[in-house]
Amino acid sequence: NAGVTQTPKFQVLKTGQSMTLQCAQDMNHNSMYWYRQDPGMGLRLIYYSASEGTTDKGEVPNGYNVSRLNKREFSLRLESAAPSQTSVYFCASSGSSSTDTQYFGPGTRLTVL
Amino acid sequence: KNEVEQSPQNLTAQEGEFITINCSYSVGISALHWLQQHPGGGIVSLFMLSSGKKKHGRLIATINIQEKHSSLHITASHPRDSAVYICAVGFGADGLTFGKGTHLIIQP
Numbered sequence: 001n002a003g004v005t006q007t008p009k010f011q012v013l014k015t016g017q018s019m020t021l022q023c024a025q026d027m028n029h030n031s032m033y034w035y036r037q038d039p040g041m042g043l044r045l046i047y048y049s050a051s052e053g054t055t056d057k058g059e060v061p062n063g064y065n066v067s068r069l070n071k072r073e074f075s076l077r078l079e080s081a082a083p084s085q086t087s088v089y090f091c092a093s094s095g096s097s098s099t100d101t102q103y104f105g106p107g108t109r110l111t112v113l
Numbered sequence: 114k115n116e117v118e119q120s121p122q123n124l125t126a127q128e129g130e131f132i133t134i135n136c137s138y139s140v141g142i143s144a145l146h147w148l149q150q151h152p153g154g155g156i157v158s159l160f161m162l163s164s165g166k167k168k169h170g171r172l173i174a175t176i177n178i179q180e181k182h183s184s185l186h187i188t189a190s191h192p193r194d195s196a197v198y199i200c201a202v203g204f205g206a207d208g209l210t211f212g213k214g215t216h217l218i219i220q221p
């Protein structure tokens with residue numbers, strides 16, 4: 001089992017460019033999450049998907065869109081990147097709720113110039 | 114919105130010492146998680162608690178639901194325990210709310 005995989009590992013964008021971060025899990029989990037981690041701020045929830053076909057906003061959704069493509073895959077899109085979106089992005093998955101262990105991907109380090 | 118506070122923010126100790134990291138939160142939860150993040154950046158789940166106490170090797174986690182407080186203890190600490198320890202809380206199917214982490218350094 002690969003667990004949770006994310007691509008790419010690193011990315012540099014110019015302001016205004018768009019990109020999609022990909023996430024996939026092979027644990028047959030229902031719930032998937034996107035978090036961002038910034039120095040001094042801790043991890044913050046961007047969007048989550050409690051089950052295939054549903055998505056909900058988290059604490060910091062502005063500037064992002066998500067797609068739960070199927071049960072395995074949950075992508076995060078930046079339509080017009082801004083320097084404030086420079087961060088490390090983590091995807092995670094869990095069985096079905098916050099009472100289940102969350103498994104994290106290795107992270108994507110994004111820099112927006 | 115749940116507020117999660119961790120203390121201390123930074124902790125340096127000598128090998129072999131007993132370590133305690135504290136976490137408090139403001140609103141009722143379904144579960145509390147303790148996570149470990151190594152310098153390479155990867156995040157690993159250590160414990161998920163909804164009540165009582167759990168033990169795994171030299172790590173012990175406790176939670177007091179009434180007081181909205183949890184502690185993570187490390188016995189016989191070792192330099193390989195050096196990492197950032199993160200407390201997070203969740204409710205229902207929502208994602209987690211995280212503390213800012215405790216930077217732990219264990220010196221030989």
